[in-house]
Amino acid sequence: MSAAANGAGVPVVVTGIGVACSIGVGVEPFAASLRAGRTGIRRQDGQVSAPLAGFDFAHAVGAVPGLPQELSRRALRKAGRSLPAVQAAVAAALQAWTGAGLPAADLPGSQVGVVVGGNNVTGAAAYRMAERFRGDPVAVPGRFALHVQDTDHVGVLSEILAITGEGYTVGGAAASGNLAVIHGARMVRSGAARACLVVGAMTELSPVDRQSYLALGAMADPAAAPDDDVLCRPFDTTRRGFVAGEGTAALLLEAEPSARARGVRPLARVAGEAMALSANSLADPSEEVEVAVMSTALARAGARPEQLDYVNTHGTASRLGDEVEAAALRRVLGRDSGAWVNATKALTGHCLCGAGAVEAVATVVQMTHGFVHPNPHLGMPLTGELRFAGRQAEPARIGLALSNGFGFGGLHSAVVFAGEVA
Structure with missing residues (x-):
């Protein structure tokens, strides 16, 4: 990469x-x-x-x-x-x-x-x-x-x-x-x-x-x-x-x-990023554009989806948003992905304009501290094809992470962070 x-x-x-x-x-x-x-x-x-x-x-x-x-x-x-x-x-x-x-x-x-x-x-x-x-x-x-x-x-x-x-x-x-x-x-x-x-x-x-x-x-x-x-x-x-x-x-x-x-040791590297519009002024997200920005960010990082260890989703708990993002993730990650899929908003709520930065910091913290935080109220996942974080923290070695951020007006974005920077 x-x-x-x-x-x-x-x-x-x-x-x-x-x-x-x-x-x-x-x-x-x-x-x-x-x-x-x-x-x-x-x-x-x-x-x-x-x-x-x-x-x-x-x-x-x-x-x-x-x-x-x-x-x-x-x-x-x-x-x-x-x-x-x-x-x-x-x-x-x-x-x-x-x-x-x-x-x-x-x-x-x-x-x-x-x-x-x-x-x-x-x-x-x-x-x-x-x-x-x-x-x-x-x-x-x-x-x-x-x-x-x-x-x-x-x-x-x-x-x-x-x-x-x-x-x-x-x-x-x-x-x-x-x-x-x-x-x-x-x-x-x-x-x-x-x-x-x-x-x-x-x-x-x-x-x-x-x-x-x-x-x-x-x-x-x-x-x-x-x-x-x-x-x-x-x-x-x-x-x-x-x-x-x-x-x-x-x-x-x-x-x-x-x-x-x-002489400063970095916490992580911004390895890849992507942003795209869906030509839509409304609140509904686009599965196709979500797939595109995640795939492009990974490509720009020189990484393959199977190398991902962690995904910090946009994950707002909205009816349509979570369903579309889960479908997009299934397409990007494939059926055999071992990447953890998580939602920091389960703990912080939706910080709106600040959400992407809060969740970027949460991603870097988990990379440097070696764990995946819980999604404590996830009892009945909407799909069994993704490795959702559970109700307890899990130790994890996160070398490559993806953080999503989607906004009203058709704004879709993804950032890839790489850890263990020499």
């Missing part, structure tokens, strides 16, 4: 990761929750979701291992009045930044980029501000004009970390996190940046957003199952729809020669 297999350019590796979601703020708490099959999904106030409950920005920054004091002060000063989603992104980014050893690196800010995956991520904040505006229009602060922009993530992160290379947001609905990884990898591979911070933005739903998903039939309706506190059962015959989760994650992607020169 050479770099040439994925097009001309330098190999791209993951040198740092960070996460803040319902099952953990920080890589090690997140890893422990994954291994234990601990879910962040809860029923509260008539809703079922996986919130980033009890998140404290100052505590999260203070808990980042090896964070220099000056960088900590700068983060608290620059993001202290930011929206919660930006604060969570900063906490995850600092974890990835320090994990990659960048605070001590001689790496000019002009050689570092930042890509934030997410669109329409400030809807809940805008909803709250609209209520405030109706009560007293002059109470709307001027800074809200900055905070309501999706690019506020980019601006705040770049200021805190002194990033002056390329930067932008990439929107792809629930595929946004994957698309950020894809574009960040391409930035590094092409030589446009020596390193790139990739972040999947946290999405906080407004009441209007939540009602529209319920009306669409995509979200699990807690009123339809008042005695069910779980609701999220990816790939189970009793699945009812997705459960919204709040979460963000960050990956530091770097040119492999740069990491080697710094």
Whole structure:
């Protein structure tokens, strides 16, 4: 699996990761929750979701291992009045930044980029501000004009970390996190940046957003199952729809020669990636395009399907989505595949724009820690032709993994990660 297999350019590796979601703020708490099959999904106030409950920005920054004091002060000063989603992104980014050893690196800010995956991520904040505006229009602060922009993530992160290379947001609905990884990898591979911070933005739903998903039939309706506190059962015959989760994650992607020169051992390599549209503006996925992006990502990684050890599915627990993805996986993997097929959303809920990044970090964590996390509520799999993760964690050697991300509007994507990087 050479770099040439994925097009001309330098190999791209993951040198740092960070996460803040319902099952953990920080890589090690997140890893422990994954291994234990601990879910962040809860029923509260008539809703079922996986919130980033009890998140404290100052505590999260203070808990980042090896964070220099000056960088900590700068983060608290620059993001202290930011929206919660930006604060969570900063906490995850600092974890990835320090994990990659960048605070001590001689790496000019002009050689570092930042890509934030997410669109329409400030809807809940805008909803709250609209209520405030109706009560007293002059109470709307001027800074809200900055905070309501999706690019506020980019601006705040770049200021805190002194990033002056390329930067932008990439929107792809629930595929946004994957698309950020894809574009960040391409930035590094092409030589446009020596390193790139990739972040999947946290999405906080407004009441209007939540009602529209319920009306669409995509979200699990807690009123339809008042005695069910779980609701999220990816790939189970009793699945009812997705459960919204709040979460963000960050990956530091770097040119492999740069990491080697710094003496940093990579966590994984971005071996292949693919994205394609299905010429469809609606919510229904395409089996043919899912097969195409998975097959293309593997081909660009120079890998065969039978070499896959693990698939982190999009796996939302939606009726149609899980059925289509399972059918696509059967076609890509074949009947004799030993690859584990898993669904991180069973634990974290559907983190929407941040999902792809959260699940990329979950994939890398399982690769480096040598296990497959449980899908604890999968009792009746919709097919027996795939090796679904069970109700307990399993030890596993994962050398090659595939992570899927699909979004409304016909967006389909897949990323291949390779482990055991020398």
